[in-house]
Amino acid sequence: MSDIKIRAKSSNGVTTVKSLMSHVMETGLRKDKETGDPIPAHFIQEVTAKWKDDVVMTALWSGGVSKNPYLSFKFNGGEPGDPIEITWVDNQGNSETGTAEIS
Amino acid sequence: MIDAKRRTLLKGSLGAGAVGVAVGAGLLTPRAVLANWPEAAFKAEDQSTALNDLLGSDTIEDSDKVKIKAPDIAENGAVVPVTVEGEVDGAKSISIFAAGNNTPLIASFEMSENSVPFVSTRIKMAKTADVVAVVQTPDGLLGAAKPVKVTIGGCGG
Incomplete structure (x- = not known):
């Protein structure tokens, strides 16, 4: 399946994380153009970001977040080499985790 | 069993309110859906309802x-x-x-x-x-x- 792209950079004691996830982010409101059938909702509901073992941010999402979501956030702390882990869970129970090191 | 619940939920979420009814009747606890995903807030059709649900x-x-x-x-x-x-x-x-x-x-x-x-x-x-x-x-x-x-x-x- 897809993967999560993560870039994390620390500068002056603040780490900035940028991430890109692959997901259709269907709201459930759209209809198939040919058959007219509704396209079932399929979107990421929760994104958890960890620095080492600490959760630094939890994002709760609706289908109103754009397809292939981009997410950037910052936290105090973080040294080059520290691990960052981002996990998403969608409304159909799928999940994915990506990791990166702070540069 | 858990999987059956999830199917019920997915069907329910297509028809507005059905999930709310299921939750209200105790058939589905919100925890069975996701730890703390604020369903009511996300389904709210106006901002103030969503804010009240989400942040009180x-x-x-x-x-x-x-x-x-x-x-x-x-x-x-x-x-x-x-x-x-x-x-x-x-x-x-x-x-x-x-x-x-x-x-x-x-x-x-x-x-x-x-x-x-x-x-x-x-x-x-x-x-x-x-x-x-x-x-x-x-x-x-x-x-x-x-x-x-x-x-x-x-x-x-």
Whole structure:
């Protein structure tokens, strides 16, 4: 399946994380153009970001977040080499985790 | 058994309210869906209901400490970059609303003690409307709005 792209950079004691996830982010409101059938909702509901073992941010999402979501956030702390882990869970129970090191 | 519940839920979520009824009847606990995903807030069709469900209040103080960066004109409503920054201490969460969407609550970001109150993402906007950001602080809710003109809506099919 897809993967999560993560870039994390620390500068002056603040780490900035940028991430890109692959997901259709269907709201459930759209209809198939040919058959007219509704396209079932399929979107990421929760994104958890960890620095080492600490959760630094939890994002709760609706289908109103754009397809292939981009997410950037910052936290105090973080040294080059520290691990960052981002996990998403969608409304159909799928999940994915990506990791990166702070540069 | 768990899987059967999930199927029920998915079907239910297509028909508005069915899930709420199931939850109310104790057939499905919210925990069975996801730890703390605020379903009612995300399904709310107006901002104040969503705020009450999500944060327990819809009293927002307009504040220039809440900065929203978003385009003045979005040619494609399906992808509108939005950055929110709160120049406050102890922010607990940042929530983003698109006031013109059927369900205005787009996302809520829960901060930790290490967080800097800053988030950047891309959202869908159905039509020209305000992007509203609400920062939850220990002293209440601070908010700001930024109008975005949308030339092609991003929620329909």
